[in-house]
Amino acid sequence: MFRYLTAGESHGPQLTAIVEGIPAGLKLTEEQINQDLIRRQGGYGRGDRMKIETDRVRLLSGVRWGETLGSPITLVVENHDWANWDEKMSPYEEHRDESIAVTRARPGHADLPGALKYNHRDVRNILERSSARETGVRVAVGALAKAYLAAFGIRVDGCVVELGGVKATRPNVSAEELKKLVAASPLYTYDPAAEKDMIAMIDWAHSEGNTLGGVVEVRVTGVPIGLGSHVQWDRRLDARLAAAVMSIQAFKGVEIGAGFEAARTPGSKVHDEIFYDAARKGTPGNPTGFYRTGNNAGGLEGGISNGEELVVRGAMKPIPTLYTPLKSVDIVTKEAYEATVERSDVCAVPAASVVAETVVAIEIANAFMEKFGGDSIAETSRNYASYLEYLREY
Ligand SMILES: Cc1cc2nc3c(=O)[nH]c(=O)nc-3n(C[C@H](O)[C@H](O)[C@H](O)COP(=O)(O)O)c2cc1C
Numbered sequence: 001m002f003r004y005l006t007a008g009e010s011h012g013p014q015l016t017a018i019v020e021g022i023p024a025g026l027k028l029t030e031e032q033i034n035q036d037l038i039r040r041q042g043g044y045g046r047g048d049r050m051k052i053e054t055d056r057v058r059l060l061s062g063v064r065w066g067e068t069l070g071s072p073i074t075l076v077v078e079n080h081d082w083a084n085w086d087e088k089m090s091p092y093e094e095h096r097d098e099s100i101a102v103t104r105a106r107p108g109h110a111d112l113p114g115a116l117k118y119n120h121r122d123v124r125n126i127l128e129r130s131s132a133r134e135t136g137v138r139v140a141v142g143a144l145a146k147a148y149l150a151a152f153g154i155r156v157d158g159c160v161v162e163l164g165g166v167k168a169t170r171p172n173v174s175a176e177e178l179k180k181l182v183a184a185s186p187l188y189t190y191d192p193a194a195e196k197d198m199i200a201m202i203d204w205a206h207s208e209g210n211t212l213g214g215v216v217e218v219r220v221t222g223v224p225i226g227l228g229s230h231v232q233w234d235r236r237l238d239a240r241l242a243a244a245v246m247s248i249q250a251f252k253g254v255e256i257g258a259g260f261e262a263a264r265t266p267g268s269k270v271h272d273e274i275f276y277d278a279a280r281k282g283t284p285g286n287p288t289g290f291y292r293t294g295n296n297a298g299g300l301e302g303g304i305s306n307g308e309e310l311v312v313r314g315a316m317k318p319i320p321t322l323y324t325p326l327k328s329v330d331i332v333t334k335e336a337y338e339a340t341v342e343r344s345d346v347c348a349v350p351a352a353s354v355v356a357e358t359v360v361a362i363e364i365a366n367a368f369m370e371k372f373g374g375d376s377i378a379e380t381s382r383n384y385a386s387y388l389e390y391l392r393e394y
């Protein structure tokens with residue numbers, strides 16, 4: 001089982017994650033993980049914090065000589081901004097300074113419900129952990145999951161498909177080609193025309209002191225038939241993916257395959273009809289010979305992967321900290337005020353597409369481990385090969 005916890009405040013010394021479940025014998029380097037950390041930090045529309053941080057991971061346990069040991073893996077990403085916050089975020093009583101308390105709650109952030117729930121009069125005690133800075137280390141966890149999946153030919157790619165109301169059109173090209181288009185794009189979208197308009201939208205929002213949200217899409221290729229299960233609600237892979245995407249800060253909607261569009265379309269046009277061709281049996285990606293001509297299901301039926309490409313989308317709301325003040329109330333004086341901001345992102349949808357990619361990878365890795373087990377990559381590979389053999393004989 002793949003499980004992990006993250007820890008760390010946004011302006012504390014570091015972000016930490018402990019990951020358990022990766023079998024022994026997986027090749028892993030810090031450089032490989034750093035590629036995703038660099039991607040997450042990029043993307044047009046981010047604020048000045050990203051100029052301070054240079055996220056790089058350190059592997060502090062569970063890896064020896066470039067290979068996993070099967071023991072828990074500790075990942076650390078330092079916060080460079082800590083240098084400006086060491087006393088303000090200090091664990092020591094002698095640094096207490098209530099004059100710097102944040103008492104103004106931002107609408108759309110965790111500030112007010114968090115302060116009330118945890119009995120804090122300083123909103124900083126909430127915002128430090130509710131901040132999406134946490135995703136700096138979650139993406140490192142996701143990079144481990146992606147490395148594990150890659151060992152079995154499974155690839156996970158995230159990108160932006162809508163931003164500030166501008167929709168991207170997907171070209172009819174291979175997954176490999178799409179990956180290249182997204183990699184070359186500052187917004188991680190595959191549509192250069194839409195990207196131009198999206199950048200203009202971000203510039204407009206920036207000039208107005210406003211913020212924007214959008215929609216990200218994650219596609220997973222090489223997923224075998226049979227991950228997840230229909231037999232219990234919490235084993236349904238669609239439900240698990242939805243929870244994973246929804247766990248990203250500011251995500252407010254998830255859809256799989258045709259998603260909400262399926263609700264507006266008659267069944268005859270939604271369900272992917274089933275065909276069989278013996279000549280396809282055993283060809284790459286098709287051990288059984290069963291095939292579909294469409295993929296409105298997004299690779300999942302009954303909470304079980306059906307062998308088609310997995311397609312998950314998530315909707316991100318606009319960033320809640322705005323330079324244009326929103327009305328709110330001081331939590332101590334109860335006086336009305338209009339929120340002021342020192343620093344914030346205008347739009348973090350591109351960064352969030354990398355986060356979505358990694359949370360989906362973690363869920364698929366977990367489902368893959370459940371089905372094929374194994375304490376070493378060699379053992380998992382044997383189990384997987386035997387399952388594929390069974391499917392070919394079906
Ligand atoms: C990559 C990323 C960057 C974010 N940057 C900011 C930011 O600069 N300012 C802000 O107020 N919220 C930002 N958010 C969103 C907040 O963290 C989020 O809205 C807040 O934690 C409240 O949670 P909720 O929106 O899920 O209810 C960001 C989210 C992500 C995923």
Ligand SMILES: C=C(O[C@@H]1CC(C(=O)O)=C[C@@H](OP(=O)(O)O)[C@H]1O)C(=O)O
Pocket residue numbers: 010047048049050053130131132133135136249343344345
């Ligand atoms: C630090 C990151 O994102 C932060 C997420 C965030 C929030 O409220 O979620 C608020 C901002 O933090 P700060 O107030 O320090 O500028 C973002 O910069 C990051 O993505 O690494």
